[in-house]
Amino acid sequence: MSSQKALVIVGGGASGLMAALSASIQCREMHANLPIIVLEKGPRVGKKLLATGNGRCNLSNLKASPERYHGKHPNFCRTALSIFSPSTTVGFFGKLGLLCRVEGENLVYPYCEQASAVLDCLRFACERMGVRIRCDAQVQAIQRRKNGFSVVLSNDTVDCQSVILAAGGMASPQLSSGDDGYRLAKSLGHNCTPLFPALVPVRTDPACTRPLKGIRVKGTASLMQGQTSLRTEKGEIQFSDGSLSGISVMQLSRLVSFHKHTRILLDLMPDYSEKQVQSLLKRMQHLLQAEPAERLLSGLLNKRVGQTLVKQTVSLSCPIGNISPAELENIGCRIKAWEFPVLGVGNWKNAQVTAGGLDTNEFDSQTMASRLIPGFYATGEVLDIDGDCGGFNLQWAWSSGHLAGRCAVLYLLGRTQA
Structure with missing residues (x-):
């Protein structure tokens, strides 16, 4: 033609x-x-x-x-x-x-x-x-x-x-x-x-995310290099087998390609300060002393997410009243800064x-x-x-x-x- x-x-x-x-x-x-x-x-x-x-x-x-x-x-x-x-x-x-x-x-x-x-x-x-x-x-x-x-x-x-x-x-x-x-x-x-x-899932240790595959929560995600926060985004977070995604995490993926030795910190209760979270946990402990630890966060977070967080500190069968102050503080710290290693980003198919x-x-x-x-x-x-x-x-x-x-x-x- x-x-x-x-x-x-x-x-x-x-x-x-x-x-x-x-x-x-x-x-x-x-x-x-x-x-x-x-x-x-x-x-x-x-x-x-x-x-x-x-x-x-x-x-x-x-x-x-x-x-x-x-x-x-x-x-x-x-x-x-x-x-x-x-x-x-x-x-x-x-x-x-x-x-x-x-x-x-x-x-x-x-x-x-x-x-x-x-x-x-x-x-x-x-x-x-x-x-x-x-x-x-x-x-x-x-x-x-x-x-x-x-x-x-x-x-x-x-x-x-x-x-x-x-x-x-x-x-x-x-x-x-x-x-x-x-x-x-x-x-x-x-x-x-x-x-x-870019705008692609961020790969992490499958052992960290496999139990939560398919779960979506709201929160903030921060890309950290050492003690420096490279970027923080608020929104949906999705757990997959070996990766984190959702808008807040995918916004960080571009920076992952430019920076080595990074990690992602998730804040699952961004509307509350760490001090407020610790106070909430103490209140829950007081109310639920005889209950197993697996129920500690059931009124605060997604059930499976809460149980996974608690399990990283104490046995899920441990009575809530037996959780030590240091252990309770550790659970609160994880709620506000749950750490995931960054292993890279997904491929072109997922971008x-x-x-x-x-x-x-x-x-x-x-x-x-x-x-x-x-x-x-x-x-x-x-x-x-x-x-x-x-x-x-x-x-x-x-x-x-x-x-x-x-x-x-x-x-x-x-x-x-x-």
Whole structure:
């Protein structure tokens, strides 16, 4: 296929579909008719989007700002987030017919609580706007030529003047394109920072977590190196066989990849000081003197969690009244600072996002355009930007995709430099 003045978007995920829509809207505003083609490697677009938020799709966070993003240059995301902010995102989807709601700490979800509704809004809008979506279209290479690019597929070549790389990252390989985006960008001369899993479970001694497999509790998790706290997060904590997860722990996982000899401390009663916890335990001991120790924490913590904590200090059959002051204090200390050794992080299959990516020094934050190759853009996870858990990564996909799509059309129409 030969389409000289065309825009090709490599990847039909969140940022790719947003880029296609943004480009289409820009074309309509400028009364231009440019072919916009999305090339998706898989059999359907938006497969990873369907899995986000346990199928509910936490599509944004009202507190999205550069402080919630990471990478070599996290401030790179500032312009895109400013132009297409969380409130703009909610309004944009509203115009597509998707009603949103805000839950908890500024988490934005579709009101119907279905990720499929978010994807359908994007797909149907692309259809209305005349975007051409080609699935099962794996890009083998992107070749530069005199007036643009040749995008090489297994059985076809698409010629175009501009390319937006929205191929995603390494996280959840069963849902993503793997290293395709990095490979294609590097073949054009771009550099990539080291890649590692982020928002992923933290591995620990299986003996510490196996008895609690499947249990979820609320609390705080702190990543410690020596006596220094590297980061503390509050929220859900989940115990698995050989790992800790849940939002609070997964927020720490990025730092685990950078720091050695660390451990995680869990505070299971963050709303109470250690002194208050010790007072509660003394009260429980007074009330339950003749009861076995396994019942000491039954009114304070999850039953299995409480029994596991107590068992690390005294026998579960020991009468509560026989627990010594030192032993009682030790149990209280564990409630406030339960220590787990850190053995590393989970693999790509368990990761929600890729840390690392294409060097943002080589892209213009005002346009998402390559500083090395005119007409070439990159968006979303393929860049060295990753956000915290809670809708931040999808917001980055929307913001960067919107900016790239708009600016690519302006470039094609000769209205701006790329």
